[in-house]
Amino acid sequence: MLDQSEGYMTADGRQIGPVVMEMKNITLRFGGVEAIKDISFDIREGEVRAIIGPNGAGKSSMLNVISGFYVPQDGQVLYKGALRPPMRPYQVAQQGIARTFQNIALFEGMSVLDNVMTGRLTHMKTGMFAQALWKGRAEKEETENREVAEKIIDFLEIQAIRKTPVARLPYGLKKRVELARALAAEPSLLLLDEPMAGMNVEEKEDMSRFILSMNDEFGTTIALIEHDMGVVMDLSDRVVVMDYGKKIGDGTPDEVRNNQAVIDAYLGVAHDE
Amino acid sequence: MFYREAGDFSTTYPEDSQTFPIRFDRYRYYLVLAIAIFVIPFMINDYWLNAVFLPFLIYTIAAIGLNILVGYCGQVSLGTGGFMAVGAYACYKLMTSFPEVSMLIHVLISGLITAGVGVLFGLPSLRIKGFYLAVATLAAQFFLVWLFNRVPWFYNYSASGQISAPERTVFGIEVTGPNTEAWATYLFCLFFVILCAVIARNLTRGAFGRKWMAIRDMDIAAEIIGVNPLMAKLSAFAVSSFFIGISGALFFAIYLGAVEVGEAFGITKSFTVLFMIIIGGLGSIFGSFAGAAFLVVLPVALKLVGVDWLGWPTDIVAHLQLVIVGALIIIFLIAEPHGLAQLWRVAKEKLRLWPFPH
Numbered sequence: 001m002l003d004q005s006e007g008y009m010t011a012d013g014r015q016i017g018p019v020v021m022e023m024k025n026i027t028l029r030f031g032g033v034e035a036i037k038d039i040s041f042d043i044r045e046g047e048v049r050a051i052i053g054p055n056g057a058g059k060s061s062m063l064n065v066i067s068g069f070y071v072p073q074d075g076q077v078l079y080k081g082a083l084r085p086p087m088r089p090y091q092v093a094q095q096g097i098a099r100t101f102q103n104i105a106l107f108e109g110m111s112v113l114d115n116v117m118t119g120r121l122t123h124m125k126t127g128m129f130a131q132a133l134w135k136g137r138a139e140k141e142e143t144e145n146r147e148v149a150e151k152i153i154d155f156l157e158i159q160a161i162r163k164t165p166v167a168r169l170p171y172g173l174k175k176r177v178e179l180a181r182a183l184a185a186e187p188s189l190l191l192l193d194e195p196m197a198g199m200n201v202e203e204k205e206d207m208s209r210f211i212l213s214m215n216d217e218f219g220t221t222i223a224l225i226e227h228d229m230g231v232v233m234d235l236s237d238r239v240v241v242m243d244y245g246k247k248i249g250d251g252t253p254d255e256v257r258n259n260q261a262v263i264d265a266y267l268g269v270a271h272d273e
Numbered sequence: 274m275f276y277r278e279a280g281d282f283s284t285t286y287p288e289d290s291q292t293f294p295i296r297f298d299r300y301r302y303y304l305v306l307a308i309a310i311f312v313i314p315f316m317i318n319d320y321w322l323n324a325v326f327l328p329f330l331i332y333t334i335a336a337i338g339l340n341i342l343v344g345y346c347g348q349v350s351l352g353t354g355g356f357m358a359v360g361a362y363a364c365y366k367l368m369t370s371f372p373e374v375s376m377l378i379h380v381l382i383s384g385l386i387t388a389g390v391g392v393l394f395g396l397p398s399l400r401i402k403g404f405y406l407a408v409a410t411l412a413a414q415f416f417l418v419w420l421f422n423r424v425p426w427f428y429n430y431s432a433s434g435q436i437s438a439p440e441r442t443v444f445g446i447e448v449t450g451p452n453t454e455a456w457a458t459y460l461f462c463l464f465f466v467i468l469c470a471v472i473a474r475n476l477t478r479g480a481f482g483r484k485w486m487a488i489r490d491m492d493i494a495a496e497i498i499g500v501n502p503l504m505a506k507l508s509a510f511a512v513s514s515f516f517i518g519i520s521g522a523l524f525f526a527i528y529l530g531a532v533e534v535g536e537a538f539g540i541t542k543s544f545t546v547l548f549m550i551i552i553g554g555l556g557s558i559f560g561s562f563a564g565a566a567f568l569v570v571l572p573v574a575l576k577l578v579g580v581d582w583l584g585w586p587t588d589i590v591a592h593l594q595l596v597i598v599g600a601l602i603i604i605f606l607i608a609e610p611h612g613l614a615q616l617w618r619v620a621k622e623k624l625r626l627w628p629f630p631h
């Protein structure tokens with residue numbers, strides 16, 4: 001491992017653990033376009049890590065590399081200290097990485113409860129035969145996982161809509177259900193792709209509260225992409241700043257805020273040709 | 274007013290996830306089951322058996338099977354007839370090769386063989402979706418019918434190329450051949466309907482059902498939460514074909530008795546079963562029952578009204594049936610894609626509040 005230290009203490013006194021996910025010199029190309037150029041950063045256990053940058057900076061591509069949609073041409077992905085071979089997204093999920101999408105990707109034909117229960121699928125192992133019998137193993141497993149799902153439902157305050165079909169919900173609630181589904185997997189790393197896009201101030205505050213308290217209560221490691229600077233600076237412990245596929249800053253919110261390259265990128269200073 | 278759930282609480286999760294969480298529904302279900310098992314067998318005669326009950330029960334199994342694939346997992350299939358033929362021919366080969374074995378075992382094994390064939394033809398579903406998959410399953414339909422026509426081993430080298438069911442028994446009671454009793458064949462098919470419905474319900478309310486529905490609603494999101502798309506689709510093909518194979522075996526051995534493959538299991542059969550689940554309701558077990566009942570009872574009812582009461586010529590009534598079914602398909606696809614099952618749900622929701630508007 002690159003970093004020798006076993007973590008650090010945040011300003012508000014939370015102990016941050018060892019590195020969970022380490023990206024080493026990642027380069028991702030689509031034909032001639034380099035979406036990500038030689039980027040390295042790490043995500044530590046228990047921290048809220050933000051990835052920010054202007055539109056088209058490669059943030060979502062980065063998340064897609066982590067969750068297995070894209071395989072980078074160069075570089076290594078180390079998960080829990082071991083080199084991760086290229087794998088399909090469902091295998092990544094089975095390793096304990098959950099995510100939400102920028103555009104909501106819920107199962108519209110299913111109820112909220114069923115959607116949250118799909119988050120538990122990686123924990124449900126009974127075979128088809130036991131399932132067909134139902135009584136016994138399958139029912140026991142269903143009940144155990146239902147308890148976990150209900151805990152998440154309580155936590156995100158969506159009890160009242162648990163039997164409602166997702167298609168009937170408003171946007172803000174759908175975002176929350178999607179978060180519930182990802183959280184139900186009890187992931188060791190949770191990726192949030194613009195969890196607050198398109199929300200009003202009140203909904204943003206709710207969402208921020210949920211993100212902070214799930215980090216606090218469940219100790220969930222979170223990596224998030226967000227455009228609202230105020231939110232990012234308040235929520236995150238460390239921030240990666242990307243611009244045109246390159247990393248231009250990495251550090252605590254205060255360090256990043258005072259970084260000249262970051263200020264340039266956001267204020268739109270002309271780039272050198 | 275009539276239909277209420279007030280005061281009906283679940284205090285445990287198993288209670289909440291049971292098939293009929295509302296007490297009223299549960300008792301009605303027990304009542305229907307009791308009538309089906311204890312009343313109908315004593316009243317049934319050959320006309321009702323062959324005109325209504327046998328086709329209804331057998332088509333219900335096929336409809337449940339197809340509904341799992343199309344309604345729950347979202348994989349369109351036009352190969353139902355072909356898979357029913359696999360069940361029928363598997364059953365025929367088993368019946369003739371092992372005459373002393375119970376029909377119960379034969380039918381179940383036919384289902385398993387069909388499940389294997391279904392998985393084989395389900396393999397392309399990983400790469401292709403929608404219309405293209407439908408065409409691939411259409412290929413299965415034509416290939417399987419051709420196979421059973423052309424390879425004499427399947428019909429035991431009989432001169433006519435037909436297969437006909439020899440007399441076989443379950444617990445010493447004859448269920449196939451010319452000398453069967455109406456109640457015996459009825460109960461035999463009813464057993465499989467209940468078995469299939471219970472299995473289908475148990476699978477669809479648990480982890481497998483959620484995997485299938487996740488694939489149906491958004492396959493990318495399904496993959497991101499850890500569903501292996503290939504395994505999910507193939508398991509849907511397997512379960513679906515298992516049911517369809519059982520229905521094919523029963524259709525041949527119990528209902529028709531003798532079968533010419535192109536005629537009994539042609540492309541029309543695929544569409545009939547597909548229409549059943551469209552009219553009945555995609556993604557609903559109850560819808561499979563409703564759709565099968567509707568398409569089986571409709572011609573009988575039309576004949577009763579048109580030919581027997583009004584005295585119309587038989588061919589006009591037969592054509593009228595095609596017109597009505599065609600129109601209904603279009604109406605359902607436009608107005609209520611979730612079929613009779615959804616109408617039933619809406620009716621229940623209204624009844625729950627009746628006579629108050631809110």
